Amino acid sequence: MFKNYTVAFLAFFLIVQTGNGQDTVLDPDVVVLDNVASSDFEGVGYSFVFNNSDFDKNFIWERNVIDITEGWTSAVCDLNLCHLDFVNSAQFFLAAGDTGNIDVHVYPNGFEGAAVIEVSVVNASNANDGDTPTFYFNTALNTQERISNALKIYPNPSVDQFFVEGVE
Numbered sequence: 001m002f003k004n005y006t007v008a009f010l011a012f013f014l015i016v017q018t019g020n021g022q023d024t025v026l027d028p029d030v031v032v033l034d035n036v037a038s039s040d041f042e043g044v045g046y047s048f049v050f051n052n053s054d055f056d057k058n059f060i061w062e063r064n065v066i067d068i069t070e071g072w073t074s075a076v077c078d079l080n081l082c083h084l085d086f087v088n089s090a091q092f093f094l095a096a097g098d099t100g101n102i103d104v105h106v107y108p109n110g111f112e113g114a115a116v117i118e119v120s121v122v123n124a125s126n127a128n129d130g131d132t133p134t135f136y137f138n139t140a141l142n143t144q145e146r147i148s149n150a151l152k153i154y155p156n157p158s159v160d161q162f163f164v165e166g167v168e
Contacts, residue, residue: 063117
């Protein structure tokens with residue numbers, strides 16, 4: 001008799017634990033905005049966080065600026081607040097089944113440029129329950145500029161042999 005209760009308890013425990021798994025989803029995972037001009041006040045990449053669980057949760061977002069043009073700044077807006085550019089992390093609450101925004105704003109401040117920014121959002125009580133979208137701003141232009149500035153191909157013109165420097 002004792003064994004039956006133990007098995008039933010373990011089965012219930014596993015079902016409850018499985019139900020508390022990866023319930024936090026951000027959509028889309030990749031946000032691309034390639035039309036931010038130097039004269040624009042800002043460019044905004046929009047993403048949404050979904051709490052697909054049956055439980056209210058506290059979340060923490062953290063901004064990781066992978067690359068940004070000097071002179072540009074960025075900020076994150078969650079469903080509660082648009083944070084200043086020096087705020088790299090914040091906590092927010094999302095009820096069971098609710099959706100909220102996680103937006104990245106870039107401010108060109110008169111400079112032509114680009115940025116790549118990640119914002120990871122995790123359940124405050126379970127770091128394995130989260131997602132990390134990546135926001136790309138004007139990256140096609142930035143990639144071309146970097147390649148042309150980083151590579152040296154010589155001699156030019158060449159008849160049969162040439163050298164490439166700057167490639168890892």
